[in-house]
Each structure stands twice: as structure tokens, then as C-alpha cells.
Amino acid sequence: MSNLQKLVTNKWFIIFGSGFILFLLIVQFRQYQSKREIQKEINDLSKQADQTQKNNQDLQNMIAYLKTDSYKEKTAREQLSMRKAGETVYSFSSTAAQAPTPAQIAQAEKVKNESNPSKWWNYFFGSN
Secondary structure (H helix, E strand, C coil): CCHHHHHHHCHHHHHHHHHHHHHHHHHHHHHHHHHHHHHHHHHHHHHHHHHHHHHHHHHHHHHHHHCCHHHHHHHHHHHHCCCCCCCCCCCCCCCCCCCCCHHHHHHHHHHHHCCHHHHHHHHHHCCC
């Protein structure tokens, strides 16, 4: 038998060789897991960067809209009740404003002159 055949058939060589191959497989598997985790993190960060870029673009579009003259005019009309020169503004409400009747005025005066405990009593238990 040649020296190579003796070495290959030696039980210690087989044990250490198998252990070495097992060690290499474990190292390779750990590297594979690490690579997968890093790739997953890269993908997550890429998605987050895309979302942030989209949000940034939306905010830039909003800022551009807020700087337009049409938005400024709309805001001035709605919030500040401004109007252009020579323009007539009509306001429509769903309920018509009515002057209070004498009976309503008398009821309001009566409630106004009541004491606070009396008002609470009437609130919870009805009018006396």
C-alpha cells in the first residue's frame, strides 16, 4: 500500500478530516446567514429611503402649492374674509336667522336670573 492510501484509510485522518469539513460547512453556513441578514437590512433601508424620498417630494409639492398666488388668495378669502375691490360677497347658511320672540326673551331673562344650583337642578331633573 502506498503512503497516500495508508493516510486516507487511517481512522484519525478520517475523524479529523470529517471534523475539518464539518467546521468549514459551519463557517460557510454562518457566512450565508450573515449575508442574508445584511441583504435584508439593505432592502429595508432602501425601502425606507424610497419612502422618505416620496414624503420629501410630497412636502416639496405642498410647499410649492402654498407659495402660489391662488392659495394665498383662497386663504385670504376663507380665513380673513377678504374680498377683491368691487366684489360683492354673498353668504348662504342652512338656517335662516330669526329675531327672538318676546316669549324667548322672557325665558332667557328668567334663566339668567336663576341661581346656579337651581340651574343644575333644572338641568338634571327638569323645570320646576
